[in-house]
Each structure stands twice: as structure tokens, then as C-alpha cells.
Amino acid sequence: MNEIIRKTIEKCTGCDVCKLPCPVWRQTRDPALTFSGRAKALQGGASPEDLHKSLMACILCGSCGPACPENIDTLETTLYLRAYLMGLGFAPFPAQPLSPGSSHGRIDYALKNYDRRTFLPCEPILENTTILNRIEKLLGNEIPVSIGDGPWTAISSGIRAGFCRSQGLKAQIRQAFRETDELIVSDGLLLQKLRGWLPDVRVMGLGEALIRLPGIHGALRSSDFYIIESTAFHSDYSRLISLYDHVRAETGCRMNLDLQRIAIPTGSSCPQDRYDSNQVDPLEQARWIINESEFKRIVVESMYDLDVFRKITGSPVIHVSELV
Amino acid sequence: MRDDKKSIKIFPEHQAGIIPPDPVAPDSLKGIPRVQTRPSRWTGQSWKGFVNFLHDNDIIVREDRPTCSLYVTDGGGIAYGMPRGVVGATSTEQISVIMKAAQKFRVPVKTRGGALTTEGESVSFGGLQLDMTGMSRILSIDEDALTVRTQAGIYWHSLAEALRRKNLDYLSAPLNLTSTVGGTLSVGGIDINSPRLGCSADQAISLQVVMPTGEIMECSESHDAELFDRVLFGYGQFGIITEATLRIRPFTPISMHYFYYKSLRASIEDLIMLIRADAADYIGILTIMDRAINLLVAFDSEERKRTFFSKWRSSIKGHGELSFGLKMAALYAMHPWKTKEALYLLGRKRALMPEFNPGHHMRDGRIVDRTVVFSKAVWKFWGGRQMVIPDLATSEDKFVEAVERGNAVCKKYFRNYTLYCVGIKLMGSKRRYEMSCIPPDANGFAYGCEFEPMLEGEIYGNDYLQSFKNEIYDIGVDMKTSYYRFGGMMKGYIRRVFGNNLVDRHLAIKREIDPAMILNSDVIF
Numbered sequence: 001m002n003e004i005i006r007k008t009i010e011k012c013t014g015c016d017v018c019k020l021p022c023p024v025w026r027q028t029r030d031p032a033l034t035f036s037g038r039a040k041a042l043q044g045g046a047s048p049e050d051l052h053k054s055l056m057a058c059i060l061c062g063s064c065g066p067a068c069p070e071n072i073d074t075l076e077t078t079l080y081l082r083a084y085l086m087g088l089g090f091a092p093f094p095a096q097p098l099s100p101g102s103s104h105g106r107i108d109y110a111l112k113n114y115d116r117r118t119f120l121p122c123e124p125i126l127e128n129t130t131i132l133n134r135i136e137k138l139l140g141n142e143i144p145v146s147i148g149d150g151p152w153t154a155i156s157s158g159i160r161a162g163f164c165r166s167q168g169l170k171a172q173i174r175q176a177f178r179e180t181d182e183l184i185v186s187d188g189l190l191l192q193k194l195r196g197w198l199p200d201v202r203v204m205g206l207g208e209a210l211i212r213l214p215g216i217h218g219a220l221r222s223s224d225f226y227i228i229e230s231t232a233f234h235s236d237y238s239r240l241i242s243l244y245d246h247v248r249a250e251t252g253c254r255m256n257l258d259l260q261r262i263a264i265p266t267g268s269s270c271p272q273d274r275y276d277s278n279q280v281d282p283l284e285q286a287r288w289i290i291n292e293s294e295f296k297r298i299v300v301e302s303m304y305d306l307d308v309f310r311k312i313t314g315s316p317v318i319h320v321s322e323l324v
Numbered sequence: 325m326r327d328d329k330k331s332i333k334i335f336p337e338h339q340a341g342i343i344p345p346d347p348v349a350p351d352s353l354k355g356i357p358r359v360q361t362r363p364s365r366w367t368g369q370s371w372k373g374f375v376n377f378l379h380d381n382d383i384i385v386r387e388d389r390p391t392c393s394l395y396v397t398d399g400g401g402i403a404y405g406m407p408r409g410v411v412g413a414t415s416t417e418q419i420s421v422i423m424k425a426a427q428k429f430r431v432p433v434k435t436r437g438g439a440l441t442t443e444g445e446s447v448s449f450g451g452l453q454l455d456m457t458g459m460s461r462i463l464s465i466d467e468d469a470l471t472v473r474t475q476a477g478i479y480w481h482s483l484a485e486a487l488r489r490k491n492l493d494y495l496s497a498p499l500n501l502t503s504t505v506g507g508t509l510s511v512g513g514i515d516i517n518s519p520r521l522g523c524s525a526d527q528a529i530s531l532q533v534v535m536p537t538g539e540i541m542e543c544s545e546s547h548d549a550e551l552f553d554r555v556l557f558g559y560g561q562f563g564i565i566t567e568a569t570l571r572i573r574p575f576t577p578i579s580m581h582y583f584y585y586k587s588l589r590a591s592i593e594d595l596i597m598l599i600r601a602d603a604a605d606y607i608g609i610l611t612i613m614d615r616a617i618n619l620l621v622a623f624d625s626e627e628r629k630r631t632f633f634s635k636w637r638s639s640i641k642g643h644g645e646l647s648f649g650l651k652m653a654a655l656y657a658m659h660p661w662k663t664k665e666a667l668y669l670l671g672r673k674r675a676l677m678p679e680f681n682p683g684h685h686m687r688d689g690r691i692v693d694r695t696v697v698f699s700k701a702v703w704k705f706w707g708g709r710q711m712v713i714p715d716l717a718t719s720e721d722k723f724v725e726a727v728e729r730g731n732a733v734c735k736k737y738f739r740n741y742t743l744y745c746v747g748i749k750l751m752g753s754k755r756r757y758e759m760s761c762i763p764p765d766a767n768g769f770a771y772g773c774e775f776e777p778m779l780e781g782e783i784y785g786n787d788y789l790q791s792f793k794n795e796i797y798d799i800g801v802d803m804k805t806s807y808y809r810f811g812g813m814m815k816g817y818i819r820r821v822f823g824n825n826l827v828d829r830h831l832a833i834k835r836e837i838d839p840a841m842i843l844n845s846d847v848i849f
Binding site: 013014015016017019020029030031032037040041043044045046050051069070241242245249258259260261291292293 | 388389390391392393394396397399401412438455457458460479481482484485488489490501502683684685687693696699700703704707708709
């Protein structure tokens with residue numbers, strides 16, 4: 001194993017605080033399927049191959065990261081271990097082909113050059129032109145924004161599987177965004193990676209970009225239940241918690257924050273149908289999020305969450321871009 | 325060959341079950357015969373039959389190494405052992421079947437919740453590890469009677485999450501997110517509101533218990549009270565708590581205030597005075613060595629806060645932050661050779677204080693979800709792969725001396741350390757406190773101090789750490805106090821502290837209800 005990862009695993013004290021917000025733990029009560037379980041197993045002599053099932057079960061919501069008192073980069077460690085298994089010849093995850101542009105764990109990408117201010121939408125936004133147009137209008141109200149196309153769904157799936165780690169890909173991405181000042185990304189996992197790969201670009205999540213607009217957060221009501229997209233939120237937690245806490249205090253709305261102020265994920269953006277081990281039921285998560293809460297409307301940052309909440313409540317469920 | 329013969333002379337053969345005088349070091353247990361309560365140990369016999377029996381009853385025992393390795397140590401990180409197999413608890417009935425089988429096949433069973441023991445109490449040395457955290461459902465919340473019925477494997481934090489949806493809270497629980505209800509009730513459980521609300525165990529109204537022989541019992545103060553009192557504070561010796569009904573209360577944010585002292589004695593005297601006077605809702609002492617001593621008080625309501633400041637503030641000797649800072653600055657200006665120490669104190673304060681007041685947990689100057697705030701700070705600043713936290717639990721009269729003597733031991737062993745002092749209101753019958761963390765001579769209140777070295781990444785040998793702990797524990801023997809953590813590797817102290825009569829009486833009860841002596845063996849017996 002990589003020495004950095006080995007040292008990271010050694011840093012884990014086994015306190016299990018990261019287990020508390022973990023949706024896999026919440027639904028399975030199996031400690032072996034959590035980050036602390038993997039760390040303890042590795043410390044106790046298990047090999048990464050032994051952790052195949054556990055690594056597959058993780059939905060990469062990043063909830064464990066801000067909970068960790070040792071500041072371990074739990075998400076990156078999990079992705080590295082997935083990549084390590086790939087290197088050992090384990091079947092690529094997800095098992096299905098990622099997209100027409102990928103084969104055998106490699107992504108054949110061709111990236112164009114992106115504009116100064118670019119928005120990278122995820123698949124459900126691309127499929128919903130009403131929402132896409134709305135977002136484009138909102139984000140481009142003062143400074144124009146262009147919609148960035150490209151093999152981003154495949155790259156996101158590749159990151160999830162653990163194999164988008166080559167220096168070549170990173171170099172190509174840096175080249176493609178060399179003119180870009182601000183990049184807005186709706187896929188939380190892709191956002192997390194791009195922020196690391198593009199240190200000179202201001203990279204932010206779609207939720208943050210929209211909630212910062214006065215018209216949007218001014219339209220939130222105290223009777224709203226606001227669902228934060230967890231992976232994006234946790235990827236820059238110490239900065240974003242202040243922003244969202246401010247919005248919560250100002251508007252009086254409820255949010256999917258637990259007592260640790262970690263965003264409870266639904267897991268809906270994780271392509272679980274492509275995985276062997278489907279451990280997290282998004283409907284069950286969503287029920288827990290709104291359990292015992294009174295609200296008149298649900299506002300979601302992630303398009304994946306629209307359907308999930310519509311299935312479990314009779315109240316209106318809207319995308320954050322529909323607030324104005 | 326000659327060497328072998330020589331070694332045989334040095335270490336002569338001895339009778340099985342009797343431990344001879346230690347030929348290497350003097351016997352630390354002076355006056356106590358070196359006789360083990362249970363000289364024989366389980367060596368794996370009947371395991372296969374036990375596992376097959378459970379399998380036939382649809383109970384899966386996981387024996388793979390990755391699973392078993394999750395349980396090799398506890399929060400203390402000093403005792404290491406490996407279970408032969410693991411079962412995740414799912415129901416009371418399942419545990420009942422396991423315990424019946426364990427008695428029949430004489431296989432040891434070690435229960436485990438958050439595993440925040442520090443002396444190996446929740447570590448298996450062979451046998452079956454029963455992971456209780458799977459039993460974590462809340463069964464009912466009675467908002468009128470202010471009670472909750474919950475499965476005992478639930479983390480206090482998870483219980484708090486559910487209660488907060490109804491704007492309710494538990495009464496008191498350890499400042500640790502991953503303690504479980506069952507584990508805490510089995511040892512006591514102390515919070516900074518324990519001076520008002522007592523131990524966590526005292527908030528239990530009734531319990532469902534699986535006996536070591538597998539019977540399922542319900543007990544409370546009015547029904548099978550002896551079992552109730554034995555299981556609470558019982559260190560898992562007399563049964564497995566599977567469900568508990570607990571008192572709860574409305575949730576309140578708290579306002580926190582700090583007073584600073586240079587003298588340990590003065591701060592403890594004020595702590596005792598304030599506890600006796602019921603002057604604050606939460607109260608405790610947290611120190612950076614014996615240099616910066618912080619008495620923290622907190623309030624659930626503005627009224628209680630106002631009363632404190634009008635009636636009690638002038639009676640305590642603690643300074644405000646600015647005044648104390650100026651005094652310390654003057655002190656270190658006159659002792660420039662102690663600049664390193666001054667910088668450490670300053671750095672520590674700067675790192676710690678924001679963690680105790682994080683913006684996203686503050687509303688109108690009050691802390692919302694104090695347990696989360698404190699617990700995260702505790703893990704961040706005091707957590708580690710090894711946690712060495714010997715403690716002393718004393719009556720009021722002995723507390724100052726015990727802390728001062730313990731402080732001297734800390735100084736001898738470590739450059740940096742923390743003391744954490746709390747009071748505990750005694751609530752229930754005396755029987756449940758027997759042979760527990762509550763010292764027998766405590767009247768009305770007991771007091772506890774944890775002595776926690778800051779290991780800060782330095783590597784210490786286990787012998788060094790054990791010597792430190794033993795010196796603290798020896799103070800307890802000398803002063804006839806008790807300990808919050810007296811199980812596990814502290815077994816050797818039990819007879820010294822509590823005497824043969826009491827220990828033998830408990831041992832007789834244990835033998836009667838656990839004939840094969842298989843439940844949580846090696847913790848006390």
C-alpha cells in the first residue's frame with residue numbers, strides 16, 4: 001500500500017465518531033462496512049482485498065470526513081483503496097460500462113477548452129432543460145456562465161470507481177480549464193476532485209453558488225426543509241458550515257443537518273443499481289431526515305433528491321433553482 | 325544445556341492454579357495472597373459445538389480475521405486480545421439463546437458497546453464477542469411522562485438525535501459520542517451535570533436483562549430490585565442489559581462561564597462549595613497541568629445564571645479571563661526561564677477555546693448540543709490510539725488530598741497533562757453503589773478526578789504507562805477511595821480496595837447466577 005495511506009490508516013484512533021453519521025452504518029449496523037471498521041481491520045492485519053465488500057458498500061457521501069477528530073481524509077483514503085483493488089485486478093466498479101467513452105477501466109476523454117466562468121451540470125440536470133435553463137439564467141445573471149459539456153459523467157463514475165487518478169488526466173483537465181476563473185459543479189464527488197486538481201480556479205458546488213444569490217436565500221421560508229447535497233458540503237466543510245448555518249439562522253428553515261452539523265445524505269446520487277452491494281436505501285434515509293419535522297415545502301440542492309422526497313411526502317418538493 | 329538447568333532452578337515448578345511469589349519484582353499487592361479467582365482459562369474447548377448450535381438457531385458467528393480484528397482492543401489501546409468469533413446482537417431473544425448455549429458449552433462471552441473501556445474490560449481473549457451496537461432502536465418516547473424506552477446498544481448520541489426531533493434530551497451521559505446506553509448503565513456514567521442529576525445509571529427507571537443463564541428478566545426499583553441494583557454499576561457481571569427505560573427532559577441550550585485559578589486546592593474548594601449550594605446546572609474543573617485551572621459552570625436558564633452571579637460569584641476565588649491572563653503574564657515575565665511552559669499554555673488555550681465555542685453550535689451566546697461540542701473537543705485534544713486515564717473517586721473530605729497527590733504523580737511521569745474533576749450526586753439506594761465507582765464513605769456527593777497525560781504522539785512503553793496508573797491507583801488504596809475504572813487490568817486492586825468480605829459476597833452471587841462463569845469474565849472475576 002501507498003505509504004501515505006498506510007500512515008493515514010495508522011492515524012485512526014478507532015474512536016468511531018465517523019460511524020455516527022455514516023448512512024451505511026445507520027442502515028446495516030455492520031461496523032465492518034464503515035470507515036473506522038476498514039481502518040481497524042487494516043490495523044489488525046487485514047488486507048485491502050479483505051475489505052472489498054466494505055469498500056463497495058461506501059456511498060462516498062463524505063459524512064465521515066468532518067466527523068473525524070484526526071482530520072483524516074476519509075473519502076480520499078476510500079477512493080485510494082478502491083483504486084488499489086482495481087490495480088490488483090478486481091472487477092472495476094461499477095461493474096457496468098461507465099459510458100460509451102470508457103472501456104476496461106480506462107476513460108477515453110477528449111476535453112475542450114472551457115470558458116472563464118463555467119458550469120458543469122450532472123446528468124439529471126442535462127436531461128431537464130427547464131431546470132438547466134433556469135440555473136443558467138440564475139448563475140449568469142450578472143456574469144455570463146457557459147454550460148460545460150464533455151465526458152464528465154464518465155469521469156465522475158471513474159473517480160467513484162477509483163481509477164481517475166492518472167497524472168495524464170489531471171494535466172488534461174488543467175489544460176482544459178487554463179482560462180477558467182470560476183467553475184461551478186453540480187456533482188459533489190467531481191467537485192471535490194476538481195477543487196484539488198485546479199488550485200488556481202475558484203471551484204464551488206451548485207448548491208453553494210445558488211444559495212449565495214440573495215434572491216434565492218431570500219426566498220427560503222422558515223417552513224421550508226432544505227436538503228443540502230452532502231458530498232459537496234463535506235468536501236469543504238469548515239468553510240461551508242458557516243455559510244449554511246448563517247442561512248439557517250437567517251431564514252429559520254430546517255436543514256438535513258444532524259447534531260454534529262453534518263449533512264445527512266440520502267445516497268440518491270450514488271449509482272447503486274450499478275453496484276453489487278446496495279446497502280443504503282435513499283427512501284429510508286429521506287424518511288429519517290424528515291422524521292418528526294414540520295414543514296410545508298422541501299427544497300433540494302441535488303436533482304437526484306427530487307424524486308426521492310416526492311415519493312415519501314405529499315408536500316411540494318422543488319429544486320433550489322426553483323425558489324425564484 | 326547448562327543454561328536450561330540454571331533457569332529451571334531460578335523458576336521452580338509450582339502447583340497449577342497457585343501463583344508463586346514473583347521471582348523478578350517485589351509483589352505489588354502487599355498483604356494480598358497471590359491467588360487467582362479463576363486459575364483456569366478457556367482454551368477453545370467446545371467452540372465448534374457452540375458455533376454449530378448457534379448456527380442451527382439461525383445465529384451467525386463471524387470467525388473471519390477481518391471481522392475479529394475490529395475488536396482487538398478497546399479505547400485504552402493497551403490491552404489486546406482477539407475473539408474467536410463475533411455475533412452482532414439483534415434481539416433480546418437472540419442473546420438469550422446465545423447465553424443458554426454459552427452456559428452449556430462453557431464458552432466465554434464478552435459484551436461490547438462503544439468499547440470505551442481503558443483497561444481491556446470489553447476486549448475478548450478468546451471466546452465470543454457480542455457486539456451490542458446492533459440493538460439500537462428506540463422503542464417508545466413518552467413525552468408526557470418524560471421517559472424513553474430504548475434498546476441498550478444505542479449510542480447516547482443516536483439517542484440524543486432522536487430525542488431532539490421532539491425537543492427532548494437525556495439527563496446525563498458521558499461526554500463521549502460513542503458510549504452506549506447499556507455500557508454506561510453498567511459502569512455508572514458521569515457528566516458535568518452529575519452534581520445535580522447523578523450518574524447516568526441513576527436515570528434508569530427499569531431494565532430488561534438477559535441473565536448469564538439466558539433467562540429474560542424485567543427489573544426496576546419496585547420489581548426485582550436486587551437484580552436492578554446489581555446490574556446497574558455491575559460491570560456486566562450479573563446480566564446483559566438489552567433494553568432500558570430512562571428519564572428524559574426538555575432540551576435546553578446552555579450558557580457557559582469560565583473561572584481561572586492558579587491553585588488546585590482553591591478551585592476544588594470552590595467546586596465543592598458550589599456543588600453543595602446547587603449553584604450551577606453544570607460544573608467541573610479542567611486544567612492544563614496545575615498551571616491553568618479552569619472551573620467551568622453552565623446554566624440551563626437565565627434565572628439560574630442570574631442567581632449564580634448575584635449570590636455566588638463573589639464567593640469564589642476564580643478570576644475572569646483577562647484578569648487571569650494579566651496575572652499569568654506578570655508571573656512568566658518574572659520567570660523568563662519558564663517561557664516554554666508559558667508558550668505551551670498560551671498555544672493550548674488558543675487551540676482549545678474556539679473548539680468549546682464553535683460558531684455553528686452557538687445561538688445568542690448559548691451552546692446548542694453541548695455534548696457534541698465537548699465530545700468532539702475531548703476526542704480532538706485528548707483522544708489517541710492509547711488513552712491513559714487513571715482516576716480516583718472519593719468522598720468530599722478526601723478529594724483535595726487525592727487530587728493533589730495524583731497531580732504530583734502526573735508531574736513525575738509527564739511534562740503535560742490534564743486533570744478533569746467532577747462531582748456526583750448520590751441518588752439511589754446505597755446497594756447499587758456497593759463495589760462501584762462510588763466510594764463507600766461518600767455521603768450525599770462523591771467526587772472524581774481523571775488524571776490524563778498528554779501523550780502528544782510520544783511513544784511510551786506499556787510498562788511506563790502501567791507504572792503511572794499503578795501509582796495513581798495506589799493512592800486510592802492508601803486513602804481507601806474508589807475508582808471510576810476499576811475493572812479489567814485493575815482486577816488486582818479490587819480486593820485491596822473493597823476487602824475480601826465484600827468481594828467474596830459478590831463472587832458468590834456471580835457464581836450462583838453464572839455457574840459457568842462465562843459472562844464478561846476477567847473484568848471483575
